[in-house]
């Protein structure tokens with residue numbers, strides 16, 4: 001996903017820009033080149049990729065030579081938004097209308113993608129729309145500048161070094177030319193926003209011109225998204241999930257991909273589709289999972305394995321739900337969720353993190369103290385509440401953050 005570049009206040013550099021550039025050139029020649037060579041990159045490709053490249057010191061999360069890593073203060077103090085904000089009408093409507101406009105235009109390609117990879121067109125469209133506004137969002141950076149800078153200076157150097165070597169492999173294998181290799185500020189490539197290692201595994205030449213051009217070719221973009229989801233296990237012929245009503249007798253702490261039950265078993269517990277229709281009969285003997293992204297303060301869903309395949313694109317329940325929901329709107333003209341998102345949020349990530357620490361200290365699995373209320377945190381809150389004799393809400397609020405210490 002393309003995010004705005006964080007142009008925070010630049011601190012005075014311990015070393016001058018020319019000094020850092022000289023060190024970067026030295027690092028390229030003496031450190032990176034031997035590894036690239038060992039991995040089969042030719043000198044010609046290496047030189048072509050880094051011709052005229054110098055570090056971009058305005059990129060976020062860099063640690064200058066001689067500096068100690070800073071605690072990401074801003075991150076901890078940032079507010080985590082209410083899940084409802086993720087589903088604001090403006091974003092949903094523009095992604096839906098963009099998808100509808102292209103569903104007709106690219107109908108043949110989408111049909112071919114579905115028949116080859118089993119992923120329905122509306123899902124492929126929704127990912128494309130979410131990642132790059134259907135290719136309308138500018139992807140302005142030279143990938144070798146971004147990945148080179150980050151492999152040299154970022155807080156997660158090793159990860160970016162792997163991606164940089166993969167980017168060189170892309171050129172070495174002739175999948176695309178150096179001049180086309182544009183990325184986001186985070187190093188994600190082209191319209192599907194693949195990191196280079198993902199590109200190597202999943203990008204395909206769907207229009208048959210010999211290039212895997214996810215920057216300029218719509219068929220290559222759509223085919224690559226379909227292939228990605230298929231390789232992560234998308235099951236053809238299944239929906240991603242269904243909005244449901246969850247009676248009070250069913251605890252919200254039953255949420256999560258490791259607590260699956262047959263659709264028939266969920267139905268027996270009193271869970272039903274919000275639109276009054278039955279679950280498809282083909283699903284009844286298959287596994288479904290309870291999803292309540294805002295606990296009792298928002299819509300609830302029974303999702304299939306395909307929901308978790310969408311999360312392989314971006315490890316966020318809200319992201320996967322956005323894709324599934326926009327897909328439904330493109331395919332069936334579905335309306336918004338029936339249940340409202342409650343007015344939750346307004347907490348700092350540091351509040352959530354300290355609550356997560358307290359939960360883990362008391363023996364609950366909060367999935368780590370990352371400051372985001374993921375499903376492990378949500379259901380542990382529910383279990384904590386049940387133990388205290390409180391009706392479970394499975395979502396943090398100010399009073400809970402105070403109480404769970």
Ligand SMILES: [Ca+2]
Nearest residue numbers: 205207209211
């Ligand atoms: Ca192509």
